[in-house]
Amino acid sequence: MADSPLPPGSTIGILGGGQLGRMLALAAAKLGLDVVILTPDEDSPASRVVKKTIVATYDDPKALKALSRLVDVVTYEFENVPAAAVEQLAALNVTVSPDPRALAVAQDRVDEKTFLNTAGAPTVAFAAIDSAEALAIALAEIGAPALLKTRRGGYDGKGQTWVENAADAPAAFARLDGAPAILEARAEFVRELSVIAARGRDGEIALFPLAENHHENGVLRRTSAPAPVGSATLEQAERIAAQVMAALDYVGVIGIELFQLTDGRLVVNEIAPRVHNTGHWTQDGCVTDQFEQHIRAVAGWPLGSTAATGHVEMTNLLGEEAADWPRLAADPEARLHLYGKREMVAGRKMGHVNRVRPLERG
Amino acid sequence: MADSPLPPGSTIGILGGGQLGRMLALAAAKLGLDVVILTPDEDSPASRVVKKTIVATYDDPKALKALSRLVDVVTYEFENVPAAAVEQLAALNVTVSPDPRALAVAQDRVDEKTFLNTAGAPTVAFAAIDSAEALAIALAEIGAPALLKTRRGGYDGKGQTWVENAADAPAAFARLDGAPAILEARAEFVRELSVIAARGRDGEIALFPLAENHHENGVLRRTSAPAPVGSATLEQAERIAAQVMAALDYVGVIGIELFQLTDGRLVVNEIAPRVHNTGHWTQDGCVTDQFEQHIRAVAGWPLGSTAATGHVEMTNLLGEEAADWPRLAADPEARLHLYGKREMVAGRKMGHVNRVRPLERG
Structure with missing residues (x-):
């Protein structure tokens, strides 16, 4: 791939057809970039917002070859893309961003924590x-x-x-x-934080303000951002993000889930080499959102400003909660984002709501 | 069509495949709604952000029949849709919003001004x-x-x-x-203003803050909003918008271009029964933007908040100006919107840039 940024009219391939792929495709469109989705799903959320979808398994050689002919770069929206898929794309001289090494470490929890510790990022x-x-x-x-x-x-x-x-x-x-x-x-943590960060093709790094997260039954329920954090905490998060991304020669947005321990230290819970649910607040709370930021990075564009424009409380809509859309649509405080999923399966992420209030001036 | 709002997963047909159709489709996606585009253009800006496009002339009976089978409601992104097209859709029991009467008055400048005066809206x-x-x-x-x-x-x-x-x-x-x-x-005007307004299926009305516009050679160059206006001006604009929309039993977003005369009076220059270039600033300056607002209205949803969140200067990128995208992409003050048009024809609207600054508190 050339070093120059992909001009408008270029095409980005996305492996995966879920809501993250959908919101990435919408962000690409805003920048004048086209998207092709590869997904095994006949009727995926992402496929409905792009002209062209290849329906196939991720490691289908014919599908990957067809994708390689249509796109200028490939990215992914989930970390369980088979290694065979990215190896085939590499053999076809397609740039995959973030680098497949990030997939490898994110797919195995032992490799992930070993990598993190080696990179200087503490874990439990x-x-x-x-x-x-x-x-x-x-x-x-x-x-x-x-x-x-x-x-x-x-x-x-x-x-x-x-x-x-x-x-x-x-x-x-x-x-x-x-x-x-x-x-x-077991991490004796006082709160769960996450840092959504991006690294451009030129090594430029940009962090979004930290987010505080609340999980229920292992699923993200709520994110509040920017989280009130002191400079020491922010410095730890910045160091962790920089070390992790540098070690992976990372290009794109990464989600890093953190535990803040009782003594104030941050340890990494896990990393996701992609846009992240705890970054959805940026859609209504930052100059650039995480989806546009990821597209900018993988297209070789300069990163956008991550400055916060408001304080956001993001709430996931799980399963039947999405049936509440008429009330949410009528609520002037709620910015509603729905993923176009056909069935409200219990626990399934159907959408999210961002509630914005002015930033506290400190 | 039922009186209840169209649930997520419903499909909106859009006549027209230009940038307005594209941004409408992106807004629909955010609300979990699907879009089908009908356009004679083989490779339109809008078609690249939807799964399904019907490529045909607007009054092609087969195409309209196919469209009618796919959609729950039809809207349009430009005012020169042939009357024959909307008549055929009506015969197929498809709801077209805004009502085709708005098309009729917008397609003929004498009919338009006659209508406006009858509705109580002054013109030259x-x-x-x-x-x-x-x-x-x-x-x-x-x-x-x-x-x-x-x-x-x-x-x-x-x-x-x-x-x-x-x-x-x-x-x-x-x-x-x-x-x-x-x-x-000739209107002896001191400035050009526009009001972007919406009316829901239930008759609810919402106006965006007024915008001040600068045209060059008959083409919109720049919009600044919210425009500084006194209460008398705002009341005139509100009255005009309400009278025009009520007279058309209007559903959707309308753009009303106004001249403010030396004595302060507003006269209507023209109306556009659709989302409008002078409303693009709302994408980065209002709680709800004009595209989501239009989708909400035609889908029978409650209108969203039109409160301003910032002051925006919107500048159109015409023709070769879009080649400046690398500089604009690197400018943290510029929110870049590109339309995915393949060729930079002189004067062609290729995209726009919104520059946001905090609202003056008055």
Whole structure:
């Protein structure tokens, strides 16, 4: 790919057809860029806002070849894109941004935490687990209760279980059906923060203001941003984001979930090499939102301003909550974003609402 | 059509594939609504942000029938949709919003001004012209110089000519190739304002703050909003918008171009039964923008808040000016909107830039 930015009229391929792909496509359109979606879903949220969708599995060689002919760069909207897909795209001389290394570390929780620690980003203590015996040994070292998760797959609280004590270890390991796992020490955190950051093709970095997040049953419920944080916290977050992105030669937006511990330190919970649910507030609270920022980065454009224009409380609409749209549409305080999903499955992310109030001047 | 609002997942048909259709489609997507475009253009700006486009002339019976099967309501993005098209849609029991009566009055400058005066909205003096003799008589009554325009067609300053004096009348009439015309008195205006207003299916009305506009060579160059206006001016604008929309049983967003005369009075220059270039500032300056507002209205949703969140200066990017995108993309003060047009034809509207600053608190 040339070093110069992709001009308007260029085409970005997106692997994945969910709401993140949809909002990325809408942001690309604002900048005069076209999008082609590759998704196995016949009727995806993203496919309805682009002219061209290739419906195929992500590692379908024919589909990837067809995609490569249509696009100037490829990005992805979720981290479980098969490695085979990005390898094939690389073989076709297609630039994939963020670099597939980010996918590799995000797809395996042990690799992820190992990478993070190597990059200088602190995490909770952890151990790779491949047997009930290994779990017992790790539990003795890390301490109970601790969280046992599959190394791969799982999101929104799926594929994880608490290990309450040593006696519970065999049963806990069995609950994951023998999948390779990671044991994570419990983080004694006072709040969950996230930093949404971007790195351009030239290495330029821009952080959005930090967000404070509230999960319920493993699913993001609410984000409040900009979060009130002191300079020490902000400096930690900036250092973590810079270290992680530099180590991955990252291009695009990244979501970094953080725990703030009782002593004020930040540890990384996980990273998502993509736009992130905890960054949806930027749509109504920042000069540039995370979707436009990601498109700017992968298209080689300069990053946009991440300055906050308001204080936002973002609430996810899960499952049947989206049926409340008539009330939300009538609420002058609510900025409604719906994803066009056909069925209100329980727990499914159907949309979100941003409520904006003026920034506190401090 | 049912009286209840169209639920997310419903489909809106848009006649026209230009930038206004494109931005309407993007706004619909945000609300979880799908869009089908009908346009004769094989590769239109709007078609690239929707899954389904019907490429046909606007009055193609087969195309209109196909459209009618796909959509829950039809709207349009330009006022020169042939009457035959909307008649066919009506015969197919498709609701067209705004009501085709708005199209009829907007397509003929004599009908438009006659309608406006009847509705109680003042205009400059005018006369229908169908011969050089009629022009001479009207000129004597209205006074020279006056503006001679074709009754139908023409936009952005095309199809019009000044008549400087009585001697010039035959030549002026000849310059319009004998087309049916209108002679308009010169408005001694101090500024050009516009009001972008919306009316919901239930008759609810919402006005955006007034905008002040600067045209060059008949083409909009720059909009500044909210315009500083006194309460008397605002009341005039509100009354005009309310009278015009009520008289048309209007549903959707309307653009009303106004001249403010030296004595402070507002007269209507023209109305556009659609979203309007002088409303693009709302994308970065209001809680709800004009595109979402139009979609809300035609979908039977409650109107959104039109409160200003900032002061915006909107500048159109015409023709080769769009080649300046790298500089604009790097300017943290510029919010860039590009339309995805393939060729930078001289004078063509390629995009716009909104520059936002905090509202003056008065």
